[in-house]
Amino acid sequence: MSHADALSHIPAPRQLPFFGNTLDCIHDSDGLQARCVRDFGELYRISLLGRWRVTFASADAIDYILTDPDHIFSAAGGWEMIAPLFGGGLMLRDGADHKAHRRIMQAAFRKPAMDSYLAMMAPALENLLKDWPQGKRLRFFPAVKDLTLRMGAHVFMGLAVDDPQAEVLNRAFRAELAGALTPIRRPLPFTAFRRGLRGKAELTATFRALIAERRAAGGDDFFSRMCRAEDEAGRAWTDDEIVTHFNFLMMAAHDTTASGLTTMAWALAQHPHWQDRLAAEVDALDDGPMTPAMLGAMPLTEQVFREALRLIPPVPFIPRRATRAFDWRGTHIPAGTELTLAMGWVMRSPAHFTDPETFDPDRFAEGRAEHLSHRYAWAPFGGGMHKCIGLHFSMMQVKAFTRALLSRHRIEPARPGPTTWAMMPIPRPRGDLPLRLVPRLG
Template identity: 40%
Template sequence: MTIRDRVPPLTSLPLPAAVDRRLLGKRWPVKELASPPPGSGLAPVLGDDGPPLIGHTFDSMRFGVDFALQRYETFGPVSWMGSLGTRFVVLGGPEATQFALVNKDKVFSQEGWHFLIERFFHRGLMLLDFEEHHLHRRIMQEAFTRDRLASYARQWGPALREGVGSWGASGRPRLYWALKRLTLDVATRVFMGMPSGDNAARINRAFVDSVRAATALVRFPVPGGRWAAGLAGRRTLEQYFSENLPAKRRSRGDDLFSALCHATGEDGEQFSDEDVVNHMIFLMMAAHDTTTITSTAAAYHLAKHPEWQERARAESLALGDDLPDLAALDELKTLDLVIKESLRLTAPVPSLPRKALRDVAVLGHYVPAGTLVSVSPNTNHFSPDHWTNPHEFDPERFAEGRREDRSHRYAWMPFGGGAHKCIGLHFGTFEVKAVLHELLRAYRWSVPEQYRMRWDYVSLPVPVDGLPVTLERR
């Protein structure tokens, strides 16, 4: 069944949906990205520029998963499109993904991220390449050991219980924004070792501006524009972390900031002050944004499927009233399934950009040196060749006996893969489980039966309406 097959006929749609379908179904002249070298036997990469100047920028932001799947259905696993004033080769499906992320010949560079976020997340771990990346990751791993994670859990427990408990004052909160404030509070306490305060709103705004600047159409600092706001946000974050760094160097606290200041590699390597600031800005963004997205997606599905909410709640209540440690969180097996399925349906990072350092053949297609490449998790997560009824919420697909995620190494890849697989994946999963555990203990929540949440893909996925839910104290 194609994307268009799932959309009712135009005559049965209200006007906005009819317009959406026309936009999604619009066809543009198909062209070759570049002519393959004579005698190479390679096929050209086919695609289209989309609308003049803006390309498919707004299509990908507005339609998200549906747009990615339509491109895959139309062009296959290797195609190109115009977006953000340039051209991207899009790799979809497990085989193309594996080729790019395993990257055994080191032909793909993280410079693809530079085009989008280098100015705002300069030299974050995800933007480093090859030997330098390996060195920094090896040092940073000291901050994400099981013992460190246990320490972080002891710190976030009281903050989560207090924060979630305070939501009862509002019977119908916008859950995404409540979760975002909460995860930033946790990141401030656990990463910085500081209680939230007057700076929280200012820092949160700086992170939001920095993330959203990545998809600015006007990519220079016009006053009032998104790019300018992102640069201002970066300056705010640099100042914030730089001012607090000397004290962290002098102490040995349990927070991640202190851990990075004192982390040491196998040969005694340590991060410079500049390294620590760059990594903290990136990790703070990655930690609270992706945790917020995943918690929101899981909470939405639990609202739509109350039988799963009750099943998860029974396991949480069985833990008793103590704040859960890692061992207790490990016992929440239903939440494991729900979180994995939520990550499948809404990948927190819907595009993984790279740059081809030299000419390369991808599944028999010619990709010239210098090409920006985008790996698309969405096409993998909805592949009918790897998932049963992929558009349905079905956490049992991850249960032993089914394990559809094992149909291919890259069928499920919300944390990326290869050398750049998310270093904080265990941290993030434990925090999301802890957030949902507190929510399950304190409330039942629901949405109207006909409600469907829509994601905005202007940067990372954000619910258009913030996900209004009805909260009822237990």
Template identity: 35%
Template structure:
């Protein structure tokens, strides 16, 4: 029996609205031909005379759509093919624009450290502002620093411990209710949305929660719509409607959160104050809640799905992780207990390397600047690619191989460069909720390990759809078998 969502509306909220691009079966030879299609190489812009800078080389791709469909279909392979062809700095046509692609740790460091403040978050605003207006990731410089400092009060260790206490019972109850052959991505998606609405918003499962969850899903899908206009029935229109619903909900509930407080993130943002007593306005709270809710459940779903897939493909790592989980007491784990799950820590980090939850980071050059000797004129849209960094053979041993041991003490391949491993971004905009996300993924996988042994056929290979953030094309079907724990250990039943 497949996992069912807790409300009938969930089926509509979570199911894909159309067959994803990557589900279209094509022969491998055709795939390779599409990926390696040659287009005329041109300069992005001529460097200023006497500057000594090199032009950025690249190509526009197919008329009108550019390389939009290639990037959606091929994901990691597309990013690596551009890196291999053009090097760490190149340009590409996509979404009706020209983007400079920065691949590799050195180029990444220039943009993310941004010591000259040459790059702004306007690259993100180009895609996200209509749906996640003034979310933390879309703010720049001093304003971003102020908002981040206030928001950090919602992610202190005491707050994190409280969030873990809240989501523990939700994870245990829901995971125990699975059975048969679920499509794991959608089961995890429903679960992380439920955690987000309960822990972040203090909202219990109901028909109203299902509508909120659907609004988030629609808002996430909308930014990469090819038709960026509110055509009835289109993704852009659905995203705008989702944004309006979320604004109404948060504004209606904000006065109560201001006055009564609580343990959820919504309350925490209403009460948070900076070092000098600065507080978020009502508009700030609404904007940050919409953005943080999206970021929290999307990245957690992707990471837990990737880790579960690799544990299914590598049962020796699943058993090793299970031994550590079963060594804990039957109590719901707190922060200290979760920190003792060292095998899961390695597996999660390697899964984040192989499938970055956010496969590109957008910026815009606000002034004429250069990256590794290449000239970028003011106004250039920039895309930083964690995927390239995570697979660069000069920093990783056998980069396409699942090898959690590369993160263990004594190896620590992630220390080969500050930006070799960057699933949470970097610089001033590094994810403020990264510890919350890691604890939630660990707690979720811990509950899976103590309850289920899961598997996939030996020939099965996951394929990710990059139309928006990474989603497995088939939802990742797995076979579940219960884990029985008796006085002589545990075994499958």
């Protein structure tokens, strides 16, 4: 029996010849999910790029698969598609190997390291925001993407924010990411895949050239820390491992945060009342450089960011592969099956959130805490062994950005009408979200 036949007992929506459900997934993944959940419930399959994927759209199933008590699910197998460009990255490792590498990377996320990133980040943000136009139309999405990349080059690599190399890196990253997700998987001339491989070669050469210098001279930036990082047993990374991990980490860090910040800015522009509340929170902080203590004094900013990630999660699906057969609530899933965990769907489910389509950051406030109704009701950073290692870093960056932006400006929509979102490869507003920064009075 073929693998496709072995999945035939799992319900599936109608397929287009040749394309299966690929076009629907690209253009209207929300609509496709809504129809499937309505017709089939929490478990169904779709055909994507010529392969069947079984989708799990419930918090219980996501809990079981991410917690993985029976050691069945492979992240490397799930993310196989991006392996030509990001193979060897932390997310593309499994089991003991993953654990050993994660332990080394953890060293670069300890409290003293995080405090030094904040000290580098906050003034850099102030500097970068000075170049954003006042009172004029600003295409927010590309602007914030450029900003997070320059911040990344500064905090992660120790480059100056205006270093021209940041733009070269930006281009190489864009090519690499586009290449990772393109359907043509051979390096044919003029293809995104080939440009992606070229981008990767450029980036890895740049990182490799820095290693010896950073090992010798040190520095507070992330890359220098990774060059020195060791686990408790004193194991460090080889040059190849440093380059591989860093290549993945830069990708994981910057596009996701840029997408989340864009959703947050969009929501704040639509909800001036929330902007007032965040401006008051920012105004209540002491003057002077941003300190770690200030992060704890920004709970409303945290609520707004959480709500932005709930409504439009930068990673709406997590893929896994079943290395062995298993049963989920009476349905048999054969070994080798590719799985999709639909956290984005669960985070907008009325089973966990009141009026789930409404922007309502107070749902995260103490007392309501709707996200605690199930430990996977709100999971934009995933969970289990592979839970996002940069979660606190991204929250810190968002708070530093909010303080730098809202202490001096209000943001307003620069175009009437609703914003629609393209969800692939990572959520972005169609039309790039034109906003206007208006100086605050007083």
